[in-house]
Amino acid sequence: MGDSSVLLNVEDLKKHFPVTEGLLFMKTVGHVKAVDGVNFTINEGETLGLVGESGCGKTTTTKTILRLEEPTDGSVQLYGRNVHELGGDDLKEYRTLVQAVFQDPWSSLSPRMRVRDIISEALVVNRKVTKDEVDDRVDELMVQVGLHAYQGTLFPHEFSGGQRQRIAVASGLASYPKLILLDEPVSALDVSIRAQIMNLLKDLQDQTNVAYLLVAHNLATVRYMAHNTAVMYLGKIVEHSETEELFEHPLHPYTQALFSAALPSHPDIVREEIILPGEVPSPINPPTGCHFHPRCPAALADPELMKRCSSEEPQLLPAGPKHLVACHLYTGGTNGATGLMDKMKAAASAATQTPEEQIEDDSSSESDNVEAGPEGITEESQG
Amino acid sequence: MVTETNNNEVVLEVKDLRTYFFNRWGTVKAVDGVSFSLRKGETLGIVGESGCGKTITSLSLLRLNPRPASRIIDGEINLEGENILDRSDQEMREIRGRKISMILQDPQTSLNPVYTVGNQLVEALVHRKDLQRDLKEDAEQALRNVKVAAPERRLDDFPHQMSGGMKQRVVGAIAMACDPAVIIADEPTTALDVTIQMQYLKLLKDIQAETGMAIIFITHDFGIVARMCDRVAVMYAGRIVEDGPVRDIFNAPSHPYTEALIGSVPKLEEKVDRLFQIEGQPPQLYDLPVGCRFADRCPEAQPRCREAYPPVFDVNDNHRAACWRLDPSWETAQSS
Numbered sequence: 001m002g003d004s005s006v007l008l009n010v011e012d013l014k015k016h017f018p019v020t021e022g023l024l025f026m027k028t029v030g031h032v033k034a035v036d037g038v039n040f041t042i043n044e045g046e047t048l049g050l051v052g053e054s055g056c057g058k059t060t061t062t063k064t065i066l067r068l069e070e071p072t073d074g075s076v077q078l079y080g081r082n083v084h085e086l087g088g089d090d091l092k093e094y095r096t097l098v099q100a101v102f103q104d105p106w107s108s109l110s111p112r113m114r115v116r117d118i119i120s121e122a123l124v125v126n127r128k129v130t131k132d133e134v135d136d137r138v139d140e141l142m143v144q145v146g147l148h149a150y151q152g153t154l155f156p157h158e159f160s161g162g163q164r165q166r167i168a169v170a171s172g173l174a175s176y177p178k179l180i181l182l183d184e185p186v187s188a189l190d191v192s193i194r195a196q197i198m199n200l201l202k203d204l205q206d207q208t209n210v211a212y213l214l215v216a217h218n219l220a221t222v223r224y225m226a227h228n229t230a231v232m233y234l235g236k237i238v239e240h241s242e243t244e245e246l247f248e249h250p251l252h253p254y255t256q257a258l259f260s261a262a263l264p265s266h267p268d269i270v271r272e273e274i275i276l277p278g279e280v281p282s283p284i285n286p287p288t289g290c291h292f293h294p295r296c297p298a299a300l301a302d303p304e305l306m307k308r309c310s311s312e313e314p315q316l317l318p319a320g321p322k323h324l325v326a327c328h329l330y331t332g333g334t335n336g337a338t339g340l341m342d343k344m345k346a347a348a349s350a351a352t353q354t355p356e357e358q359i360e361d362d363s364s365s366e367s368d369n370v371e372a373g374p375e376g377i378t379e380e381s382q383g
Numbered sequence: 384m385v386t387e388t389n390n391n392e393v394v395l396e397v398k399d400l401r402t403y404f405f406n407r408w409g410t411v412k413a414v415d416g417v418s419f420s421l422r423k424g425e426t427l428g429i430v431g432e433s434g435c436g437k438t439i440t441s442l443s444l445l446r447l448n449p450r451p452a453s454r455i456i457d458g459e460i461n462l463e464g465e466n467i468l469d470r471s472d473q474e475m476r477e478i479r480g481r482k483i484s485m486i487l488q489d490p491q492t493s494l495n496p497v498y499t500v501g502n503q504l505v506e507a508l509v510h511r512k513d514l515q516r517d518l519k520e521d522a523e524q525a526l527r528n529v530k531v532a533a534p535e536r537r538l539d540d541f542p543h544q545m546s547g548g549m550k551q552r553v554v555g556a557i558a559m560a561c562d563p564a565v566i567i568a569d570e571p572t573t574a575l576d577v578t579i580q581m582q583y584l585k586l587l588k589d590i591q592a593e594t595g596m597a598i599i600f601i602t603h604d605f606g607i608v609a610r611m612c613d614r615v616a617v618m619y620a621g622r623i624v625e626d627g628p629v630r631d632i633f634n635a636p637s638h639p640y641t642e643a644l645i646g647s648v649p650k651l652e653e654k655v656d657r658l659f660q661i662e663g664q665p666p667q668l669y670d671l672p673v674g675c676r677f678a679d680r681c682p683e684a685q686p687r688c689r690e691a692y693p694p695v696f697d698v699n700d701n702h703r704a705a706c707w708r709l710d711p712s713w714e715t716a717q718s719s
Contacts (some may be wrong), residue, residue, distance in 0.1 A: 053576040160664050190432040191603050192665075195647035195658040202657075217577060224649035224658065244654060261581035263606025265650040267629045275585065276578050279546050 007178055007211050008042040008065070012074035015060050019284055032283050034060040036235035037074070039316070042179065045209040049226030049243065051219060051258070053280055057235040058215045062181045065213070066100055067091075078179070092126045096175035103184035105164030109156040115142075115167055116152035122175045141170040144207075145200060162193035166200065173204065179211045186221060198224060219262045223247050231255045234283055234291040237316060241323040251325045253298045290314050290328065298329055305329070394564045394597050395421040395444075395483070400458035402436075402443045409669040413439040413453065415621035421565065424595040428608040428629070430644070431618035432665060437601045440618070441567045444599075445483060446475050463564060480510055484563040488570040490550035494542040500526075500553050501538030507560035525556045530586055548579035552586070562594060569601040584611055605648055609633065614701075617641045620665055620676040627702030637696075637704035640677045675707065683708065 016031040035057040042048045050058050063069045065076050067083060076083040078094060086094050099122060102108040109118055119141055120134045129137075139149040145166040156164055165185065172180050185201065186194040202225065204210065216222050222229055223243055230240040231252065239252040250256045253274075260274040276295045281287055293299045293309035300306065308328050316326040398418050404411035413436045421427050431437045442448045443455055446467065460467050462482055470478065487493040495503060504522040511521070519538065526534035529552040542550055551571060558566055568587070572580040588611065591598055600611055608615055608629060616626035617640065625638040636642040646659035663680045666672060674689035675681070681688065688707050696709035707713060 053578065162664065191605075191644060192432055192647060192661040195649075195660040196662075198649070199658055199660050219577075220649040220651040223651060224655055247651070247654075258577060259651070261578045262651050263580075263604065264609045265606060265648065265652060266633050267609040267612075268633075269609070269652060273581075273585075275582055279548060279579060280576075 007044045009077040013038045014073040016072045033235045047212040047226040049214045049222035049229040052232035056232040096126045097178045099172040099177040100181040101172045104188045119171045145170045182214045239325045252327045253296045392423045396461040398459040404453040411668045421597045426598045426612045428600045428612035428615045435618045436621040481561045483565045484558040486558045486568045486571045489574045507557045529556045565597045567599045625704040631702045637698045638706045639681045
């Protein structure tokens, strides 16, 4: 992976949606900070997994990359060029280089178009191609994704869910893209079909060296598919690392909680239970300091730490080789990164020990109350 | 967790249940001879892909299968000793909610948006036998049981004012309002986030430990099965192909379909280089083969698999599977 070059660079990306009041004279009463300062890069031929709960900004991030949303601040660069400043032919070129495959193949394919036309659309719209070229390309793609070329004249409703997702993948691949955004590509499919699609996506990556941005909430899927993984919480990346490193040594308390909440793959696997109190707070008025502090087991266990977490926002800093984490547990001094590797281990063990007793009591009633009471209402507007 | 040995009282016994749909393509055998039993305090997972008949099975248990499109044409559903298929529709209304109840998948759609939560709770609570004068108090208690914070304030909320996890708790409270002996949870957490899902599963376990109700989990997620269930029944194309204690199923799956299904799920705990993938798709339920329904996708299928549907073989006392592979003559057939 070391020799691959940077394909996509997302720098300090922010997307705030205004919340307005009144009908005629709409005045802005606040902002939903859907994405709030996100940085990452994707190299050619690599997969970045983006993990987080609903409302954490995963989808807004992908939409901004697709230019379906204008960023409030920051930039998205493909090969060093700012995507949101492209126009004319450059924009068309961009649209061929970046494609998307969505979650639900029942709604993402037009029911009135034949499969051939769906697959070739990105090609026909954005590139000057002859009819023969298109036909050849479609035939090639259909075989590549495991369909028969003769099925091209059929309509989407004549296919099963797995086959439809194959069509969606084929149409994503049509224009020889460098990056495909996969938004929950398998969660709408049946269990036995999921493995087919995941294997297909991995094979295609090997064949065409396409990069993926994989948005998923299923951690096991991410581990299987992604080279690097970023964990998002309320519009920010809280941890970012190589996938194996992240899954072997999750550092951020939220990542740890997410892993502990993931369902086991065998009944004998008993995870240490970190049940987070309450629910994700509203992104309209996110908590001060570290967004996670009201639910954080480590902060709740340590009043000193809590003081810092509730006032000072942690930066995404290296805490190991290729491992970034935004958490005060791993920063020694008041201002950030000093001598962290030693403290990291001590803190990590502290973080995993304290939560248990603490959370057991919390999860039940009291803190549920604090979180869900007033916030449950506003949260809906986001969802 | 040792519920299997503690309570041996069977609360629900299903024998050879068949629910068919009759339409212009023919007879769709959605549930085609399903048998299982459920003990007090036990959790049974019914696992399968969409279209395998798991949801119609659960609806049939409540006799809520879509009518007139479908009919339960055969079988017995013995709930606490009485066959509810003999009951009239009027009598069924007494049974639903009191003896057997259901939690549906999506809390957004299973609650009525124009009534308050309290209102909808009371609707279920009036069927209680030990009803208190003060229904509001009952409703509060019901919410408290599912660990909704500050229930007295939440009663006047409308569903849209609550988050997904809260709503699903309310749905749970309604389902459990009359202390049913059996509760059917049809993918209750698919609409929820991971951390909220864990809270909810834990809550169900806690309530089960308290009340001793039996739970049937309808799911396609082996993770939920591993976390929640004592026993598993794997369904494929309208039939249970394997059932047994959860550890047996995970450690030694006897049906190739179960084996493949477990192998095709990526694991969180370890890196897998390549997932096992099941080729093809399940058969259409109106056009089922005579033989084993999995034969076309089965890597080990032999001619006899296509000729006759395999009988149910005992793997051990609690573990059964319908696969010719378990027939003593299988080995010889293979070598010849």
